[in-house]
Amino acid sequence: MLVKQISVFLENKSGRLAEVTKLLGENDIQILALSIADTTDFGILRLIVNKPDIALEVLKENGYTVSGTEVIGISVEDKPGGLSRVLEILFKYDVSIEYMYAFVGKITDEALVILKVDRPEFAIKVLRENNIKILDPKDVYTM
Amino acid sequence: MKYWNEPVECADRERLNQIKTMRLIDTVKRVYFNVPHYRNKMQDYGLVPEDIKSLDDLKKLPFTTKQDLRDTYPYGLFATPLSEIVRIHASSGTTGKQTVVGYTRNDLTIWSEVMARTLIAAGADKHSFIQVAYGYGLFTGGLGVHYGAERIGASVIPISVGNTKRQVQLMVDFGTTLIACTPSYALYLAETIDELGIDKSELKLKSGVFGAEPWSENMRKEIELKLNLKAHDIYGLSEIIGPGVSFECEYQEGLHINEDHFIPEIINPETGEVLPEGSIGELVFTTVTKEGLPLIRYRTRDITSLNYEKCKCGRTLVRMNKVMGRTDDMIIVRGVNVFPTQIESVLLEIGDTSPHYQLIVDRVNNLDVLEVLVEVSENLFSDEVKKLEDLDRKITKAIEDTLGISVKVRLVEPKTIERSEGKAKRVIDKRKY
Numbered sequence: 104m105l106v107k108q109i110s111v112f113l114e115n116k117s118g119r120l121a122e123v124t125k126l127l128g129e130n131d132i133q134i135l136a137l138s139i140a141d142t143t144d145f146g147i148l149r150l151i152v153n154k155p156d157i158a159l160e161v162l163k164e165n166g167y168t169v170s171g172t173e174v175i176g177i178s179v180e181d182k183p184g185g186l187s188r189v190l191e192i193l194f195k196y197d198v199s200i201e202y203m204y205a206f207v208g209k210i211t212d213e214a215l216v217i218l219k220v221d222r223p224e225f226a227i228k229v230l231r232e233n234n235i236k237i238l239d240p241k242d243v244y245t246m
Numbered sequence: 247m248k249y250w251n252e253p254v255e256c257a258d259r260e261r262l263n264q265i266k267t268m269r270l271i272d273t274v275k276r277v278y279f280n281v282p283h284y285r286n287k288m289q290d291y292g293l294v295p296e297d298i299k300s301l302d303d304l305k306k307l308p309f310t311t312k313q314d315l316r317d318t319y320p321y322g323l324f325a326t327p328l329s330e331i332v333r334i335h336a337s338s339g340t341t342g343k344q345t346v347v348g349y350t351r352n353d354l355t356i357w358s359e360v361m362a363r364t365l366i367a368a369g370a371d372k373h374s375f376i377q378v379a380y381g382y383g384l385f386t387g388g389l390g391v392h393y394g395a396e397r398i399g400a401s402v403i404p405i406s407v408g409n410t411k412r413q414v415q416l417m418v419d420f421g422t423t424l425i426a427c428t429p430s431y432a433l434y435l436a437e438t439i440d441e442l443g444i445d446k447s448e449l450k451l452k453s454g455v456f457g458a459e460p461w462s463e464n465m466r467k468e469i470e471l472k473l474n475l476k477a478h479d480i481y482g483l484s485e486i487i488g489p490g491v492s493f494e495c496e497y498q499e500g501l502h503i504n505e506d507h508f509i510p511e512i513i514n515p516e517t518g519e520v521l522p523e524g525s526i527g528e529l530v531f532t533t534v535t536k537e538g539l540p541l542i543r544y545r546t547r548d549i550t551s552l553n554y555e556k557c558k559c560g561r562t563l564v565r566m567n568k569v570m571g572r573t574d575d576m577i578i579v580r581g582v583n584v585f586p587t588q589i590e591s592v593l594l595e596i597g598d599t600s601p602h603y604q605l606i607v608d609r610v611n612n613l614d615v616l617e618v619l620v621e622v623s624e625n626l627f628s629d630e631v632k633k634l635e636d637l638d639r640k641i642t643k644a645i646e647d648t649l650g651i652s653v654k655v656r657l658v659e660p661k662t663i664e665r666s667e668g669k670a671k672r673v674i675d676k677r678k679y
Binding site: 108110112113140141142144145149167168169172201219 | 659
């Protein structure tokens with residue numbers, strides 16, 4: 104039930120992000136969600152795309168340092184307190200979040216959130232027990 | 247075959263010294279009478295050839311520097327008529343105007359002899375397939391190894407440098423057993439082998455002779471692991487003869503100097519004083535058999551030390567330690583001597599880093615700053631900022647512990663540091679003096 108995220112190492116130089124997105128576009132890969140973590144010198148670009156394995160290959164072939172990371176996709180009620188409920192559950196079960204970002208899905212009116220946690224299998228279990236909707240990777244890639 | 251020329255390579259010290267003394271006396275006479283530059287210099291020092299009677303008298307003679315070669319460009323230091331010269335080579339000119347060296351027929355024979363010793367010590371024989379991936383042409387690397395390889399009767403693959411994918415393909419097709427190139431190019435070849443998805447078991451490589459730039463013990467481990475061979479350091483410089491001045495045997499504990507042809511000394515680079523056995527300093531050579539361009543006390547600018555102990559391999563030829571760096575490549579950062587090879591060792595110890603790195607020295611507010619660019623390999627990469635920052639800190643700390651000065655490490659994307667097919671450019675000095 105884990106979604107494959109593509110992580111790319113990028114130096115903080117202008118035009119780098121444009122190059123990556125251009126390359127993906129040329130290979131008919133659609134970006135569904137994106138987040139950048141940056142420091143002064145470098146950044147990590149995290150992408151959810153419709154064809155993660157092809158994207159990995161294309162980026163590698165073009166000399167980027169990339170890795171595929173497994174993350175959890177969930178959908179939360181798009182109303183005040185929706186996300187807070189999820190975070191409380193994770194906190195209660197002592198699951199720590201390495202990073203997260205939200206994005207908008209086309210097919211639902213719910214907010215979609217990507218989570219990278221330290222214990223992914225356990226996190227999925229407790230979220231499920233608490234009726235949080237976990238996104239099926241298949242649904243994510245076809246969004 | 248263990249030695250190419252056992253009587254010399256394993257001669258006792260007394261015998262070696264006899265040979266060297268005889269040849270030194272002869273060389274001094276030849277340069278005095280044939281090269282005005284040397285005659286004038288010796289006269290300035292109040293010396294006549296008869297003053298040089300023993301090896302100990304060597305230190306009385308004036309030094310020769312690269313500048314002398316430039317000042318007498320092109321043929322001013324040649325000691326034979328130009329009609330006797332059968333080959334001309336030139337230095338790359340990386341540190342200024344190029345310098346020219348010339349060889350008589352006999353000089354080429356000597357060169358083949360010392361390279362034959364080198365290749366035999368690296369485990370080659372007449373059954374070997376030797377791929378020469380040093381540049382051919384004015385640079386001495388390619389032809390130097392080539393002639394030595396032919397001398398021992400090996401099959402030579404004279405591919406020269408570049409065209410890396412083809413190099414790899416021929417390595418597989420022709421069954422190369424020994425590769426000769428710069429150590430940085432060896433790693434580039436290894437990278438290419440991986441990229442092409444070639445299984446290392448398809449390679450027949452047994453050993454390599456790598457020279458033309460200083461490299462560390464850790465880089466040796468990396469090359470040996472990645473190319474699955476035994477990596478031998480070789481040393482030479484065109485002014486002295488080219489590759490083959492010294493070589494490593496199977497014990498890899500220093501490079502045996504062919505001292506029956508090239509007499510080494512270690513001096514203090516600042517004062518010129520000869521240093522006692524075992525000291526670290528600048529390596530100086532006097533060629534004692536060369537006819538075309540004999541050089542007296544030529545300052546190599548390479549920093550190393552000498553070891554006269556008999557080697558486990560049985561050779562008695564003096565050993566020089568791996569070159570630590572060059573007096574002109576050594577960078578002084580806030581008063582501390584820094585050699586690129588020190589950084590390389592640290593990076594290799596941290597692991598997984600192909601040693602693609604570069605040092606940038608600059609001066610900010612009158613203070614030297616040293617920035618170390620390190621390419622992030624796939625193995626080092628993490629999708630978490632925290633982990634990459636930890637890596638940065640770990641490298642920074644390890645370098646600072648080694649050098650004793652603060653540095654700034656910058657992680658950069660792979661393949662952003664320029665690849666070199668010859669000598670790697672490790673240092674960029676932006677300081678304005």
